[in-house]
Amino acid sequence: MALNSPKLRDSSWRIFVKEQDAIVKNENHQLLLYVEKGDGSYGPLQTGAYLATNYLDDFMEKRKNLEKECIEKLQKGEVSPVGYYLLLNTITASDCAARVRLSVSKVNKHAKPEGFKKATCEMVGRYAEVFGVSVSNLFQLVMVADKEITIAVKKTASPMVSVLEIGRRKE
Numbered sequence: 001m002a003l004n005s006p007k008l009r010d011s012s013w014r015i016f017v018k019e020q021d022a023i024v025k026n027e028n029h030q031l032l033l034y035v036e037k038g039d040g041s042y043g044p045l046q047t048g049a050y051l052a053t054n055y056l057d058d059f060m061e062k063r064k065n066l067e068k069e070c071i072e073k074l075q076k077g078e079v080s081p082v083g084y085y086l087l088l089n090t091i092t093a094s095d096c097a098a099r100v101r102l103s104v105s106k107v108n109k110h111a112k113p114e115g116f117k118k119a120t121c122e123m124v125g126r127y128a129e130v131f132g133v134s135v136s137n138l139f140q141l142v143m144v145a146d147k148e149i150t151i152a153v154k155k156t157a158s159p160m161v162s163v164l165e166i167g168r169r170k171e
Contacts, residue, residue: 024048029056071141080116081138082107085131100126125159134162 019035026048035045067088074084086096086107097107102123109115110123119127128135134153142151142164154163 019045022047024050024053026053029053071143074141077113080111080113082116082119082127083111085127085133085138086111089131091130096127096130099130102126121160129159135160136162136164 017033017035019037022033022035022045024047029049029052030046031049033045033047034042036042070079070084070088073079073087074081079087082096085091086093093107093111094104097104100107100123102110110119110127124138125135128138131138134155137153142153144151148169150165150167150169152165154165156162
């Protein structure tokens with residue numbers, strides 16, 4: 001079927017799979033599919049999510065490795081906090097530039113430690129907003145060594161101030 005087929009453009013068109021092909025054992029990640037039943041009828045089937053069952057562990061491992069790599073680059077001075085969050089969030093410099101209302105070349109400069117030193121407070125605040133972190137998190141890494149400890153950064157009404165809450169994990 002061609003990609004420009006009216007059936008593919010019609011949002012009411014659905015692809016049905018056979019019931020036995022749709023069953024995935026995963027209690028934690030459930031979804032609802034409409035399938036062709038054994039008797040030829042069509043109906044809903046609650047089943048596990050295929051991607052979560054087969055690829056989530058791999059994704060989480062890759063994400064952990066990416067975080068570790070980004071932290072190492074930041075600590076070695078290879079990237080600035082802007083560069084760190086660009087890498088960590090896989091945001092391109094041009095996408096970031098559009099969001100913080102700066103030129104791509106300015107974002108690329110701020111992604112390097114020497115260029116970040118020249119960023120104004122207003123620019124840093126805009127970067128923090130785009131990355132979804134507090135301004136203070138652009139100047140420090142908060143890492144938990146003890147798995148029993150929790151750390152939460154809470155926003156306040158002031159975009160320049162956040163609250164860092166440290167506590168014991170609740171059972």
